[in-house]
Amino acid sequence: MVNIEKLTFAFKKSQPLFTGLDMKLEKGNTYGLFGLNGAGKTTLLNHISGMLFPDSGICTLDGSPVRERLPEVLSNLFILPEQFELPKMDALQYIDLFGPFYPQFDFKYMTDTLDEFQVEPAKNLTELSYGQRKKFLIAFALASRAGLLLMDEPTNGLDIPSKSQFRKIMAATDNSDRCVVISTHQVRDLDTLIDRITVLHDGSIIFDQTVQSIIEKLTFLKLETDSNRTNIYSEEILGGVSAICIREEHDRDTQIDLELLFNGIIMQTKNLNSAFQNGGTA
């Protein structure tokens, strides 16, 4: 669906952010895009949405270069920025004005989601709290039925019940015909929604695996300090270590510890990737 080839980009010529980045995003997946601060996650989303142009290389959506910002392409993508402002109008007016640009916009879904999020449609959008505005835009993004949904820190600014509502709504939404990219630092909020983990570091994708393959290849264990089990990466915890190990035959499925995995990817990139390449020998 999205194809990025040899993307090179720099805000300052002396400090390139991406140097020949290659990436593919497929329909039917929900990608968790992770990276340290300044890794370029937001910049990458801006490139995918056509809001930024690469210095060289190309980014296409269904074969069309996004930088041309053609209506056919733009009507099939929606970006939810981390920082955003909404115009001074009520929710219904916003829907009436922006909704027609998305050919598959689902008005009923929109109102139902607003109801679920407890956002009053009659209230002026500028009078809503940041969290309420974010919920409104999330509802609009989902109701647009755009094939590509880019979400930059969608749970930032949401209170605990709202985060849970967000997870519930996302889980209930049929994304089989859509590609969702969620860029976030708050891994615990979204670990149940993501089915592919992509890590951006030093201007390139250093890890890109499905949740299923991670479960098949790795196991996340709490080991005693004197345990003999070889691990790829570990962090000390009270009474032992929290470790990422190569999954062995007798191991049961474990829940992915996204924080540990992310730290492991950053610290032990080669070892972790090799676990997926050579049948699990780190």
Add this chain to the structure above:
Amino acid sequence: MIHLEPVNQLSFHRLLQVCKLTYYKNRRQWLTGLLAASGIILVVWVLPLLISGFTSGSISGPSDYSFAMFVFVLWGLLVTSDIFQELHSPATAYQSLTLPATSGEKFLAAWILTFPFLLLVFIASLFVISLLVSVIYGILNGGLSFSTIYLPFSSETYELTTRYFYYNSLFLLGAILFKKNNFLKTLLAIITIVISFLFLTAVTMFIITAGSGVDSFSFQLDDPHLMDTISRIFMFVVAFTSLLLTYLLLKKRQVV
């Protein structure tokens, strides 16, 4: 709810929707400006009556609309300067940059709203205000006189249209070119360009005439209409170039 076909060519229905969207986003601010401009004009036109203590029978209302036109054009140019404001902030730029419409439609919507639409508002407002003032004067003078009512189909309207077209195109370019204080920056840019042009012309003339023994240089055209025609052609060339540049800059615009 209507659904617009996502065709990549210019679509009339989509253009209308972009116009509607842009209008709704700005309407409160525009209305406030319009009311302020109308208020200023009304006060200035009724001022002679206030000064004369509502007694002068000789005062019959405004006969010159240049002040009113200046105020409306000023308001129009302020509106024009602000039309691409959302593109200059990352928090709002996404709304316009990712809106599924062509750059041409986004540009045309901005131009239609700030030129033909605002011009119609100017003319209608001018007509209404002049009518109101004439009625006030007529009541006080003991008889209605409609001779001072602004006529929309007049040479003044034609002059207003051409001049506003020219300035609007320059301020539309300034709206996309400058990030903040677009109106003042555009005004400053125009003044700088004009001064530079005059200075360069003077320097060129000096170089041409230096050493040739010619003390003064004059340029005269026999046909008085020719100079007017040349200046109008120049005006339109500059205006169309500005509009083209605005479109190209809008097309190449990125989030900042």
